Amino acid sequence: MVNKEGIDKETEEYVSILKERLGQAYAIAESAREKKFDPSLSVEIKPASDVAARVEGIVGPPGIQNIIRSLEAEGKSRETIAYLVLKKIAAGEVIQGDKRTLIEQAVRTGVGILTEGVLVAPTEGISNFEIRSNPDGSDYLAVYFAGPIRSAGGTVAALAVVLADVARRQLGVGDFRPTDTLIERYLEEITVYGTRSAHLQYKPPDDDIRHIVRSCPVCIDGDPTEDDEVQVHRDTPGIPTNRVRSGIALVICEGIAQKAAKVNKYIKKIKLDWAWLEPVIKVAKKEGGAFSPKPDFRFLDESVAGRAIFAYPSSKGGWRLRYGRTRATGIMGKAIHPASMYLLDSFLAIGTQMKIERPGKSCVVTPCDSIMGPVVKLKDGSVVQPLTSEEAQKLVPYVEKILFLGDLLIS
Template sequence: MSENDAISRISGIEMPNYYGDYYSSLSSETYTIFEKAASAKSSLVDSSGIIEPKIAFDLADRVAKMHEIDIAEPLRELLKTNGKELSALILSKEIAQGKYSLPDSTLEEKLDLAVRVGLAIVTEGVTIAPLQGISEVKIKKNKDGSDYLSVSIAGPMRSAGGTESAVTMLIADHVRKTAGLSKFQANSFDDETGRFVEELRIYEREASSFQFHILDEDIEHVISNLPVELDGVDTDPYEVVNHKSMARIKTDRVRGGALRVLNDGLIGRSKKLLKRIEMYNLDGWEWLNDLKGAVQTGEKQEDAATKRMHEVITGRSVLSMPNKLGGFRLRYGRACNTGFAAVGIHPVVAEILDHTIAVGTQIKIDIPGKGSTVAFVDSIETPIVRLKNGNVVKIRDVKHGIEIKNEIEKILHLGDVLISFGDFLENNAQLVPSGYVEEYWIEELKQKIEKYEPKDQYLTQFLNRIPTIDEALKIS
């Protein structure tokens, strides 16, 4: 793609002139640097005569250049009308059918490319997982002679994240059906479910920890029902004891990549997977509903809070603990600067905590997902503090917080944390009961007005503004 091509891509987009100038400047300087690098490489002083990084304009370009396959335009068109995951399923199916492959490509090569491209689309072409996280995709035989699909996972799959790594198996099953292959039949030759149980526990104990703790029966249930074989390469120098020399598993060592897909993906993110399966009408995965589910626990069944404390890096702040008084109160909603995985807190919190937290700080949270980014919202509840003189004060605003900051003896309540309903929907998490907030009060007031005073203008004004304490007492 040339510099002119890059600039022409945004020519039809309405934007201020300085935006266009800024983008053109970035594009021009990037290509200038690229040309200088190419000139330097051409001297062959370096071991390689080519520039390894490639310039890509968008997701479609990244995926196409990552796999050196001409799919940029069709993918771009798909993304206009579909989400990235549905686009991944559609395009991976077309690749499996041979639409973008070389004429002499084998079915195995087509399926390998289809799975990798599908994962690249889901991960937006910014992780190494599609190239190095998938070791190989093979067609193997069950004991009855039928062909099935096997996906071998390597350690770099971790970069894809739990949900995306599990979606890899959905994509693999999708292309398996396209190719007309049979389902994987677990335990056809050996006790493969038992191997995964033993292997996962050894990995937990000797190699590394997972994000979730899962039950043995869930492991057995998943491996027994997977329509595509979950295989992997060995990643750590620890061997299983009771399940060695198995027919379909090449190594006796633990396979960290495959175990992470199983533990943190298929089981740990089963709720999110079920949501996607339902959304895209994928069949054959209903058995995920039968899982007992994963819990975020530590060693010896410690609760999630204790596990998080073990993971805290020395020097990092812990603002509050789950289900403890004094922390944040959940407030459903969103502001103009919050949204998906971006929560809001009152800016005075930063002041009284000596700016331990700032705009853009990445935080670990308990619900609805694993992490989020902080934004400041001054329309939610402020902290309540106890001063050195014994007075309990609700901070009014940032100015008030700065004034009394040095007199604070203890923070009794950190105020609201604003989390959107969309975050719960995206994570398929259960909604947590909210505190009694203004929205509840307004709905109750609305009912009273409709029932007793439908024409009372004085009461009606409070449907759009918060009353003062005196006004609240008057109308109560």
């Protein structure tokens, strides 16, 4: 039997027990805090039943959860809800305040909706908002990004800039007009960050960086986070530090530049004039009507002596991508056949981190015995495909060459 919400009785009872036990746990935690052994006298994290409640609890403003729920009931997408909620806050329909206050609240809430209220990006990934003056006297909006914006992913980092642009336009704040010196400072800073401070997943061409900084109507700023300093463009007017700011590199490179195609779809959906983004979009070339991927060597850039390289980019005999899932796979969890683990001298164990050519990010290895396993050539010249890990263990002493590593399961 199911109720009017489509939940069966057993599941409903299970959820009820969870809520009851959660209440008991919170009561115990509150009584523990009352003993004054902790800096705070109350439990900081409040229970939230859905995305709307989480967003209001993390970034606010009070009452916004009802607006979010009403938009969800209309079947609108997460990106559309973020845009509509931002417009309402910036228009002063939810809270009152000056331009900077309204913009800050609108953007933080919008990013909170995009990240579904489970990441620190809207609170710690965006550290500050300022309304400043251009050299010609006009005003512009500067948004300070910090390292934790990386947790939101490149798309959300870029959309945070889009939302900031929507809010500043609605409130009549002018656009950012950087000088040539300032643009070159950004370029040097990003180069230093990518080569000395940390690793960037994507480093766009220098001209693309110049184009983004020059054309973006919002100033992408950030607090100094690295010990490394710029050497050429020091003491640049408008930037109070010579230290490298990680936030600008992450948002410009891994956000706007790398995710330009996705951002372009979003700005067209909300009818925002960002025509300047078109030159940054990298379109895959098609030959004969079909996409032909080329070997990507970037995953080998940081290879360390002693680390095993199982296959070179797009080489024959390497892992074959296969789409599917197990209970152990997910965003970072990938699966290979357990026979492959043994045939690779047991180097790949469960939980081992491995860098892969495509999709390009690191993954954690898990086993799956229902995908295609490896194919090996034995010392007697025969070719065998072990179907189980037990068979693979017996074959290890007799293997002359691995002809095929098997499938790599990606969900």
